[in-house]
Amino acid sequence: MEKLIQELQAKKETHLFGGGEEKQNRLHDQGLYTARERIDKLIDPGSFLEVGLLAHSDQEGSESKSATDGIITGLAKINGRKVVLQASDKTVFAGTEGMVYFRKSKAIHDYACKRGFPLLNLMEGGGLRMPDGMGSDGISQLLFPDELLLHNRRIPMITGIFGDSFGGPTWTAVSSDFVTQVKGTSMAVAGPRMLEVATGEKISNNELGGWEIHANHTGQVDCFAENEDMNIHHLKQFLSYMPDNGNEEPPFKETKDNPYRKISELIDIVPTRRQRAYDMKKVIRLIVDDGELFEIKELYGTALITVLARINGRVVGILANQPLKFAGAAGPKECEKATEFICLCDSYNIPMIFLHDTPGFRVSSDAEKLKMPTKIMVWNQALAQSTVPKISIIIRKSIGAAFGNMCGPTMGADFVVAWPTAEMNFTGPEVGINVVYGRKLQLSENPQEERQELLKSWSFDSSPYKAAGKFLIDDVIDPRDTRKFLAQTVEYACAKNGAKSKRNLANWPTGY
Structure with a gap:
């Protein structure tokens, strides 16, 4: 038994390092957190119950280099509240999605809906992992399952974009109730490389799906953060206003602010x-x-x-x-x-x-x-x-x-x-008077005086x-x-x- 336990611990230890220490250090050199570090900063200490730690790619030859298949899933608490979460791991195949990745993501979503817990998504990644989705058998398994498309706001879906996100992370974000994005990241259907190959268009990540695109043009992102810590703070803030599920009310918060306070200001x-x-x-x-x-x-x-x-x-x-x-x-x-x-x-x-x-x-x-x-x-x-x-x-x-x-x-x-x-009316006084009395005012001997009288009447009526x-x-x-x-x-x-x-x-x- 002792030997079996040691083998188990060794396997789990390996998977906890994702794509390896070198790739994690590369993220740190860029001032970024790993997926597990983001989870630790989001949740109450020691509350994470991971599901699927030992999962890996089902593609032959990829088993040993695909810890968790690039998606960390589990349950936890945030300020004492039970939540379900998933975090894409960029150190494993650049956070791309394989068959097992999708299987884990679907399972955690289904469990959140089943038990009525909010679902938080810490996302980044390059979309579909090509070998997994190729061929008629690949694409037939990767279509969105109806459980996700018929989500029907049963539980709050809350998504943070922490790195460049194309394909799956984007679909998750735009299907969510709330999305917050770190400035400097990109969120779009496909990345610039795919776009150039498919259409010949050359464009940068920022021009394609940077935060200003979503702030000024698409409205697909609700909030923006200067860094990852602020992004995590936004996720917690939004959650604090949400109920656990659509059958409950949001949590009350005690206040000493007098509800009958007069506001002279x-x-x-x-x-x-x-x-x-x-x-x-x-x-x-x-x-x-x-x-x-x-x-x-x-x-x-x-x-x-x-x-x-x-x-x-x-x-x-x-x-x-x-x-x-x-x-x-x-x-x-x-x-x-x-x-x-x-x-x-x-x-x-x-x-x-x-x-x-x-x-x-x-x-x-x-x-x-x-x-x-x-x-x-x-x-x-x-x-x-x-x-x-x-x-x-x-x-x-x-x-x-x-x-x-x-x-x-x-x-x-x-x-x-x-x-x-x-002031309540079908239209504003100036516009209304010009439309209704414009001809009369043109023929008037004292148009300004008559206009002022009409404005007084219009103001009273409004x-x-x-x-x-x-x-x-x-x-x-x-x-x-x-x-x-x-x-x-x-x-x-x-x-x-x-x-x-x-x-x-x-x-x-x-x-x-």
């Missing part, structure tokens, strides 16, 4: 003049518990802010227009961002708060080419199908169709209220008091009581079933 931040801009993020930080928030897609669709935060200990998702960017008017990117965030919140039982300050949608010939009408309506459809509690506050302007997309009175909100500064008087909105509130109002309404809206939704949006795609 709001009066100084938000100008009464609708033409003046301000930073909506300052408003949000003052409202939420302890000023703490986690922003998603900060650099994509910047006229809309999407953050996770807490109100009186309960996780909430906040969608807010950002007047500093395009006056808060949403374009195609903002529409995609809103739809994705609504699906996230509704699937994981997170109440939503909407803070309005928008002059409408950005309309242009370029926006039409990007299917702006479709994107507006997809946002609307997602909102209409969401069933988590929703609370809507019109802070300043909320104009046209955007009033509905920001959860106006007809979109299933539990409560819709306004600040006294609110005030929140008319809607409140007809009980089309629930109330007009003192801005200083915004936190108190949210704390009270979230508590009442979640009294019966918590924040649990019907999960109508759980099977929506992860990209739009």
